[in-house]
Amino acid sequence: MDISVVVPLYNEEESLPELTSWITKVMTENNFTYEILFVDDGSTDSSWQVIEELKEQYSRVKAIKFRRNYGKSAALNVAFTASRGDVVITMDADLQDSPDEIPALYKKIREEKFDLVSGWKKKRYDPITKTIPTKLFNAATRKMSGIQLNDFNCGLKAYRNDVVKTIEVYGEMHRYIPVIAKWAGFKKIGEQVVEHRARKYGVTKFGFSRFINGFLDLLSIFFVGKFGKRPMHFFGSLGVLSFLIGTFMALWMIGEKLYHIAAGIPYKREITDQPLFYIALVAIIVGSQLFLTGFVAELVTRNAPERNQYLIEKEIQ
Structure with a gap:
């Protein structure tokens, strides 16, 4: 037809x-x-x-x-x-x-x-x-x-x-x-x-x-x-990036405080009083959640019945 x-x-x-x-x-x-x-x-x-x-x-x-x-x-x-x-x-x-x-x-x-x-x-x-x-x-x-x-x-x-x-x-x-x-x-x-x-x-x-x-x-x-077949690449990449940014900000604040203490310079603010601390904390938590989401999605994908189904256009035997 x-x-x-x-x-x-x-x-x-x-x-x-x-x-x-x-x-x-x-x-x-x-x-x-x-x-x-x-x-x-x-x-x-x-x-x-x-x-x-x-x-x-x-x-x-x-x-x-x-x-x-x-x-x-x-x-x-x-x-x-x-x-x-x-x-x-x-x-x-x-x-x-x-x-x-x-x-x-x-x-x-x-x-x-x-x-x-x-x-x-x-x-x-x-x-x-x-x-x-x-x-x-x-x-x-x-x-x-x-x-x-x-x-x-x-x-x-x-x-x-x-x-x-x-x-x-x-x-x-x-x-x-x-x-x-x-x-x-x-x-x-x-x-x-x-x-x-x-x-x-x-x-x-x-x-x-x-x-x-x-x-x-x-x-x-x-x-x-x-x-679709590699969700960890998406969620994992975003999660690691967010986690590293949050960790870097937290270490920066800790390092700044230690520097002031070592140099004998008065450090007037507590780390927890800084807005940057809460931004860093959120970034670390979100990064961890994204990474875990990618990990779970990867497990689901690997157990899907069509995980290894690919479209074949031609074949010679």
Whole structure:
């Protein structure tokens, strides 16, 4: 099968018939073998009934329904497991992503040998309250990941099948899938300018909290990707540094007092009366705790069943 079109959705009953018809038209015109995989993320409207009706009309439609709303990342993760196409295309169900972009994305994967191609909505129809935070997050993600993409969170993406079968998406991680793919060893990541259409039906399902969650997830990806198998390197280094700084400050104060005593110079302040003493004490305690945290994390990591699981690209026997 050439293409799996993955469409996560939540309360999109009005747009589904038009979207399915549009995808079918594009696939037929380009002679693709395909499947359309809807994942209903616990919709409370009649989206699932609409999908059941579409299945009767379009044989290539497949669908999964969650019992409750788990989020877009969960929907994508389940769909990635179920997809069978050589190329997997993800797109939103609100008709803001154009199915006409599918052939160009497919070509970049199959002919130009990209692992992942992310859409770039260069001209957006979103309000400024959404576009400005998005630009800031994209800039922060570029800086931390080293991946030069303009739009990490674009729902319209194309993947080689082995990419989606390798990565795991959870929490709010769907916005950082290119970063997850890079940490998994897929380095040929590209970008394609795509059309962004104004929302035709309904309202957006994402609130301001997604920006806070997105930032926390970015930190999680960075930490797990870099120190997931060696947490002692992170916590131990910070702990030793903090402990040494605290110890140095404590020894400095003790040395200063001994110098005054040896030289017969009156030492008017007690060590415990100095703010620096408490700063040194906190640094020593924090350093010890960080070191112990790294030690415990290292023990947990070494006993994890996947501790020695590595991604092998090729093998000759």
